[in-house]
Amino acid sequence: MTSLPEDPSRLFGEDDRDTAVRRVQEAYAEGHISHEEMDERLHRVLTAETHRELDSVLASLPAEKxxxxxxxxxxxxxxxxxxxxxxxxxxxxxxxxxxxxxxxxxxxxxxxxxxxxxxxxxxxxxxxxxxxxxxxxxxxxxxxxxxxxxxxxxxxxxxxxxxxxxxxxxxxxxxxxxxx
Known part of the structure; x- marks a missing residue:
């Protein structure tokens, strides 16, 4: 039985949103993004409705260790x-x-x-x-x-x-x- 690929346009859970918020905050704390960019990305994370929107916010951040x-x-x-x-x-x-x-x-x-x-x-x-x-x-x-x-x-x-x-x-x- 094969699993279907995840649909990036589907909705996501609060755990996904919390993880995204944490990644943006860590990127700021580690000096990868400015304070203004952090604010803008957090706004986008908190208003995102699909995985695609969330992925676009996290795309240029360093990968999680x-x-x-x-x-x-x-x-x-x-x-x-x-x-x-x-x-x-x-x-x-x-x-x-x-x-x-x-x-x-x-x-x-x-x-x-x-x-x-x-x-x-x-x-x-x-x-x-x-x-x-x-x-x-x-x-x-x-x-x-x-x-x-x-x-x-x-x-x-x-x-x-x-x-x-x-x-x-x-x-x-x-x-x-x-x-x-």
């Missing part, structure tokens, strides 16, 4: 990353039960925005972010305990933006900024 997504998973036990490790653009962490510890304070962060998706059943998680990081976790759904996070006083806007999303069943997420 293949190694920008990674998944760490364990049924139980401990998931731990610390020291000098390379943080992908998208990091998905999955654990049925156990502890998760991610230390980004000495990690190599090559992207202006890092998305961390947590899919945790039970157990706690702790994430240490760089001193100058900006943290957003409003898309994280917790089932039992609230997230603990105390923003740094006087933190600038030069650091990476760490966006944490996903779901945690039973357990607590603690986020803290590195001291050094």
């Amino acid at each position: 293949a190694d920008t997504t990674s998944t760490i998973s364990a049924a139980g036990g401990r998931i731990k990353r610390r020291g000098p490790w390379r943080v992908p653009r998208f990091l998905k962490v999955e654990s049925a039960y156990g502890r998760v510890y991610l230390d980004l304070s000495r990690a190599v962060i090559e992207h202006p925005v890092v998305d961390i998706e947590l899919q945790l059943g039970t157990g706690r998680a702790r994430i240490t972010v760089p001193r100058d990081a900006i943290v957003d976790f409003e898309d994280l759904h917790t089932g039992w305990k609230d997230t603990r996070y105390k923003p740094r006083r006087g933190s600038g806007t030069d650091g990476p933006r760490i966006r944490i999303s996903g779901a945690m069943g039973f357990g607590r997420l603690k986020i803290r900024h590195a001291r050094r």
Whole structure:
């Protein structure tokens, strides 16, 4: 059975639109397009109705890097990353039960925005972010305990933006900024 080629004139989903918005924003953050061009392209993405219109906005942008997504998973036990490790653009962490510890304070962060998706059943998680990081976790759904996070006083806007999303069943997420 052969599959039919995708019709570029057909409508697309919100995930496609979100991906296109992210690609335009990354192209701007990496210096490939100007602020005015980013605004114009975002307008075109947000008003596009077909794949063809969306593809025309993204055609001249650099291709997405293949190694920008990674998944760490364990049924139980401990998931731990610390020291000098390379943080992908998208990091998905999955654990049925156990502890998760991610230390980004000495990690190599090559992207202006890092998305961390947590899919945790039970157990706690702790994430240490760089001193100058900006943290957003409003898309994280917790089932039992609230997230603990105390923003740094006087933190600038030069650091990476760490966006944490996903779901945690039973357990607590603690986020803290590195001291050094």
